[in-house]
Amino acid sequence: xxxxxxxxxxxxxxxxxxxxxxxxxxxxxxxxxxxxxxxxxxxxxxxxxxxxxxxxxxxxxxxxxxxxxxxxxxxxxxxxxxxxxxxxxxxxxxxxxxxxxxxxxxxxxxxxxxxxxxxxxxxxxxxxxxxxxxxxxxxxxxxxxxxxxxxxxxxxxxxxxxxxxxxxxxxxxxxxxxxxxxxxxxxxxxxxxxxxxxxxxxxxxxxxxxxxxxxxxxxxxxxxxxxxxxxxxxxxxxxxxxxxxxxxxxxxxxxxxxxxxxxxxxxxxxxxxxxxxxxxxxxxxxxxxxxxxxxxxxxxxxxxxxxxxxxxxxxxxxxxxxxxxxxxxxxxxxxxxxxxxxxxxxxxxxxxxxxxxxxxxx
Amino acid sequence: xxxxxxxxxxxxxxxxxxxxxxxxxxxxxxxxxxxxxxxxxxxxxxxxxxxxxxxxxxxxxxxxxxxxxxxxxxxxxxxxxxxxxxxxxxxxxxxxxxxxxxxxxxxxxxxxxxxxxx
Numbered sequence: 001x002x003x004x005x006x007x008x009x010x011x012x013x014x015x016x017x018x019x020x021x022x023x024x025x026x027x028x029x030x031x032x033x034x035x036x037x038x039x040x041x042x043x044x045x046x047x048x049x050x051x052x053x054x055x056x057x058x059x060x061x062x063x064x065x066x067x068x069x070x071x072x073x074x075x076x077x078x079x080x081x082x083x084x085x086x087x088x089x090x091x092x093x094x095x096x097x098x099x100x101x102x103x104x105x106x107x108x109x110x111x112x113x114x115x116x117x118x119x120x121x122x123x124x125x126x127x128x129x130x131x132x133x134x135x136x137x138x139x140x141x142x143x144x145x146x147x148x149x150x151x152x153x154x155x156x157x158x159x160x161x162x163x164x165x166x167x168x169x170x171x172x173x174x175x176x177x178x179x180x181x182x183x184x185x186x187x188x189x190x191x192x193x194x195x196x197x198x199x200x201x202x203x204x205x206x207x208x209x210x211x212x213x214x215x216x217x218x219x220x221x222x223x224x225x226x227x228x229x230x231x232x233x234x235x236x237x238x239x240x241x242x243x244x245x246x247x248x249x250x251x252x253x254x255x256x257x258x259x260x261x262x263x264x265x266x267x268x269x270x271x272x273x274x275x276x277x278x279x280x281x282x283x284x285x286x287x288x289x290x291x292x293x294x295x296x297x298x299x300x301x302x303x304x305x306x307x308x309x310x311x312x313x314x315x316x317x318x319x320x321x322x323x324x325x326x327x328x329x330x331x332x333x334x335x336x337x338x339x340x341x342x343x344x345x346x347x348x349x350x351x352x353x354x355x356x357x358x359x360x361x362x
Numbered sequence: 363x364x365x366x367x368x369x370x371x372x373x374x375x376x377x378x379x380x381x382x383x384x385x386x387x388x389x390x391x392x393x394x395x396x397x398x399x400x401x402x403x404x405x406x407x408x409x410x411x412x413x414x415x416x417x418x419x420x421x422x423x424x425x426x427x428x429x430x431x432x433x434x435x436x437x438x439x440x441x442x443x444x445x446x447x448x449x450x451x452x453x454x455x456x457x458x459x460x461x462x463x464x465x466x467x468x469x470x471x472x473x474x475x476x477x478x479x480x
Contacts, residue, residue, distance in 0.1 A: 014384055018391040026399075062403035070414045071426075082396050089392040090385065112381040138416045142431040150439040184378055241417055246403025250396065319442035326443075 021092040029256025030054040036307045043311045058249050066245030071137025080132030081250030087124025088257040095264045096190050099274045099290030114184040126152050133239025144238020147318045148229035154325035155219045161333040162209045190272035196356040205339030212333045217262045217305040224310035228318045263301040
């Protein structure tokens with residue numbers, strides 16, 4: 001039973017961490033956006049803008065007129081960008097950021113949300129874009145919003161397979177599972193790195209799931225090759241076509257924060273390792289080194305899943321996007337799932353060792 | 363009477379957790395922050411001028427009914443990429459009750475064969 005003092009303390013921690021994480025998400029989201037633009041420019045043989053360019057872009061948008069088209073539904077048109085940013089910030093509270101436990105699970109005893117909740121919350125920014133697009137009263141925006149809906153339906157399928165597989169492997173008592181309690185919570189997932197639980201077949205399965213998650217990320221973020229909802233060259237910005245000024249800036253910030261969110265999810269699921277135990281550090285030096293290591297992990301994931309892909313590949317049509325997610329990627333994710341399932345059977349029936357045991361990690 | 367502790371309880375199934383009240387607090391604070399940030403931007407624009415007209419890449423704006431994008435357009439991507447599947451399915455949907463019963467019997471037969479073999 002919770003004491004009143006504990007409740008007040010918890011609520012205060014939640015309020016303060018929301019403020020802190022909102023600024024963390026926005027600041028580092030914009031920094032990563034700058035790095036992404038710089039690296040992609042170099043890959044295309046350009047110098048590219050300075051790293052602080054995204055901050056300047058937001059500043060510039062704040063000085064521009066906030067035009068509300070005459071066909072729009074004004075209150076929905078204005079509310080959608082706010083909802084998008086708010087929904088994205090709220091996800092940060094449920095993720096383990098910088099080597100710390102998720103802030104919305106204070107003291108590790110009380111759990112306020114899990115991975116399934118994060119899956120649902122991830123839809124809010126996309127839905128905000130869709131609602132904003134429909135409320136714009138423009139044919140381009142409507143087509144963009146419809147494409148965003150189709151993209152969402154397409155990528156949720158492989159994404160759900162990945163999440164379920166990881167939680168099932170950790171939580172199951174059968175077939176090589178670890179029998180971890182509350183396997184869907186990020187606290188449990190980060191405390192039991194999934195790579196330590198698998199044998200050779202499971203390793204292949206996990207690599208396949210990681211590849212699928214890296215390909216799902218650009219669609220979550222509406223980045224090339226899955227940016228058909230915005231497609232500047234054919235529908236002039238799609239669902240954002242009528243947005244300008246501060247409303248557009250809100251969507252810009254949402255995109256920046258969501259990039260950090262998606263990379264943090266990949267870190268939490270597949271790379272929850274910290275450097276401090278390796279050096280035997282504790283307290284503040286450990287916090288600093290783990291936080292820095294977390295930022296580096298995020299950067300590497302963004303470079304692979306956003307920058308490299310968007311520079312290397314051209315935009316897909318919406319039917320190609322749907323096909324990519326529902327056929328090849330879902331099949332790859334299912335093969336990954338089956339590999340992990342059989343891996344457990346092989347361990348149980350034939351005594352196959354875990355990879356981590358072979359390497360002497362556990 | 364409902365105790366405050368019960369009110370703050372996390373909803374839990376065997377493996378899922380979510381606390382709506384805590385999420386509500388997070389949303390409220392985040393909304394406040396987003397609203398303050400948004401408030402730093404310019405809110406004026408020139409009403410009833412060319413700039414509030416819909417952007418159509420220079421094409422003339424037609425009547426609203428003519429510019430309307432159908433809701434069924436959402437499924438275009440699915441219909442196009444799974445044409446091979448839908449074409450087959452459409453042929454099966456004849457609207458004939460005899461065909462419907464035939465399918466029912468065939469599927470039931472397959473189930474019995476599977477169950478018999480297992």
